[in-house]
Amino acid sequence: xxxxxxxxxxxxxxxxxxxxxxxxxxxxxxxxxxxxxxxxxxxxxxxxxxxxxxxxxxxxxxxxxxxxxxxxxxxxxxxxxxxxxxxxxxxxxxxxxxxxxxxxxxxxxxxxxxxxxxxxxxxxxxxxxxxxxxxxxxxxxxxxxxxxxxxxxxxxxxxxxxxxxxxxxxxxxxxxxxxxxxxxxxxxxxxxxxxxxxxxxxxxxxxxxxxxxxxxxxxxx
Amino acid sequence: xxxxxxxxxxxxxxxxxxxxxxxxxxxxxxxxxxxxxxxxxxxxxxxxxxxxxxxxxxxxxxxxxxxxxxxxxxxxxxxxxxxxxxxxxxxxxxxxxxxxxxxxxxxxxxxxxxxxxxxxxxxxxxxxxxxxxxxxxxxxxxxxxxxxxxxxxxxxxxxxxxxxxxxxxxxxxxxxxxxxxxxxxxxxxxxxxxxxxxxxxxxxxxxxxxxxxxxxxxxxxxxxxxxxxxxxxxxxxxxxxxxxxxxxxxxxxxxxxxxxxxxxxx
Numbered sequence: 001x002x003x004x005x006x007x008x009x010x011x012x013x014x015x016x017x018x019x020x021x022x023x024x025x026x027x028x029x030x031x032x033x034x035x036x037x038x039x040x041x042x043x044x045x046x047x048x049x050x051x052x053x054x055x056x057x058x059x060x061x062x063x064x065x066x067x068x069x070x071x072x073x074x075x076x077x078x079x080x081x082x083x084x085x086x087x088x089x090x091x092x093x094x095x096x097x098x099x100x101x102x103x104x105x106x107x108x109x110x111x112x113x114x115x116x117x118x119x120x121x122x123x124x125x126x127x128x129x130x131x132x133x134x135x136x137x138x139x140x141x142x143x144x145x146x147x148x149x150x151x152x153x154x155x156x157x158x159x160x161x162x163x164x165x166x167x168x169x170x171x172x173x174x175x176x177x178x179x180x181x182x183x184x185x186x187x188x189x190x191x192x193x194x195x196x197x198x199x200x201x202x203x204x205x206x207x208x209x210x211x212x213x214x215x216x217x218x219x220x221x
Numbered sequence: 222x223x224x225x226x227x228x229x230x231x232x233x234x235x236x237x238x239x240x241x242x243x244x245x246x247x248x249x250x251x252x253x254x255x256x257x258x259x260x261x262x263x264x265x266x267x268x269x270x271x272x273x274x275x276x277x278x279x280x281x282x283x284x285x286x287x288x289x290x291x292x293x294x295x296x297x298x299x300x301x302x303x304x305x306x307x308x309x310x311x312x313x314x315x316x317x318x319x320x321x322x323x324x325x326x327x328x329x330x331x332x333x334x335x336x337x338x339x340x341x342x343x344x345x346x347x348x349x350x351x352x353x354x355x356x357x358x359x360x361x362x363x364x365x366x367x368x369x370x371x372x373x374x375x376x377x378x379x380x381x382x383x384x385x386x387x388x389x390x391x392x393x394x395x396x397x398x399x400x401x402x403x404x405x406x407x408x409x410x411x412x413x414x415x416x417x418x419x420x421x422x423x424x425x426x427x428x429x430x431x432x433x434x435x436x437x438x439x440x441x442x443x444x445x446x447x448x449x450x451x452x453x454x455x456x457x458x459x460x461x462x463x464x465x466x467x468x469x470x471x472x473x474x475x476x477x478x479x480x481x482x483x484x485x486x487x
């Protein structure tokens with residue numbers, strides 16, 4: 001489904017490789033945990049996979065086709081990246097969740113409030129949370145909103161960059177249940193790649209474990 | 222024939238120049254320690270203005286179109302460079318973006334003035350072309366630099382939001398629109414403000430000049446109105462131009478935000 005071959009990205013303005021020669025395939029239904037020391041290029045790799053940054057070497061193919069130019073927004077809708085630090089827009093939670101549906105890539109779809117309320121319920125929060133302003137959210141709450149904002153769009157591949165790092169243990173468990181539930185809605189169709197520094201989480205969550213070493217190479221464990 | 226204004230002798234000018242001593246006195250008394258800067262500023266005022274006067278006198282006397290065009294081009298380049306100098310960010314191509322925007326917008330407005338609105342015969346008549354373009358350039362310059370400065374700040378500060386939108390499937394335009402709008406708005410605020418208070422708080426410079434030269438107040442006002450609208454449109458076009466050129470430079474065809482190209486400039 002998603003195939004990266006010889007993928008490399010240099011540090012901008014220098015010859016140093018951040019990631020180099022990475023080959024990997026993501027198949028439907030994959031639950032991949034991506035581990036490795038800090039600075040080994042995990043974030044760079046996820047950003048490269050959704051083509052948020054230019055790549056200097058190699059290729060990425062989506063369903064057998066290279067992705068270029070104006071195909072990018074529609075591709076990123078399928079291969080959706082959630083930042084390590086959640087970036088919310090001005091406004092309350094509901095406005096943040098509804099905003100993506102105003103984008104051209106999601107035209108024809110509408111914000112499904114009922115679905116969000118059900119998901120919030122699973123996280124132990126009620127609908128009043130939707131009215132909370134982005135300025136009054138804790139770091140963990142903001143991360144929950146960013147996660148909900150992503151999964152409600154039903155991407156095919158979800159790229160999570162330490163998306164549960166700033167959450168307390170109870171919310172981490174809830175977020176994992178949320179991801180489980182979302183993944184099981186369409187078994188064998190959706191894939192998740194999760195960067196995690198927590199081996200237990202990786203063991204719990206993933207069925208494939210990839211390890212990045214310094215120098216930006218990736219190996220299956 | 223009597224001139225409609227009082228001609229000044231160099232003695233009279235010198236008398237006014239002595240007023241710099243007032244500033245010097247204040248600086249000494251309050252120990253502001255700016256006497257040296259005052260002295261330099263005073264000398265620069267005199268020297269620069271005399272130099273410009275001599276150049277203009279020569280240009281007016283010769284009156285050849287290519288010399289006037291050359292002078293206008295030089296003024297435009299200086300304005301384009303000054304606009305970037307006041308900006309606190311840099312990215313590759315910023316100088317060219319500024320130059321193209323200021324050139325296209327001010328010359329379009331200048332051409333509109335001398336060919337259509339006024340119209341001047343011949344079109345390059347320095348008495349009109351030089352001050353008209355000068356005023357348009359001066360204002361477009363500040364619009365461009367304010368717009369660029371704001372754009373740099375916005376794109377730096379909102380990089381997470383811009384990237385989050387791109388990651389959610391936004392096109393580069395959808396992701397950048399907020400910062401771009403802010404930048405254009407900021408660039409246009411000063412001219413809107415001066416249009417709001419025109420004639421109420423202070424008399425605009427050109428109108429004051431014409432009044433001193435003995436022109437009928439209503440005639441002076443007509444010119445001032447024309448120039449205000451030329452300046453407003455020039456500023457709008459220049460600001461939009463530089464913001465769009467920057468956008469094209471910082472967001473590539475693959476809808477990626479090339480944030481690493483933007484650098485702080487103290």
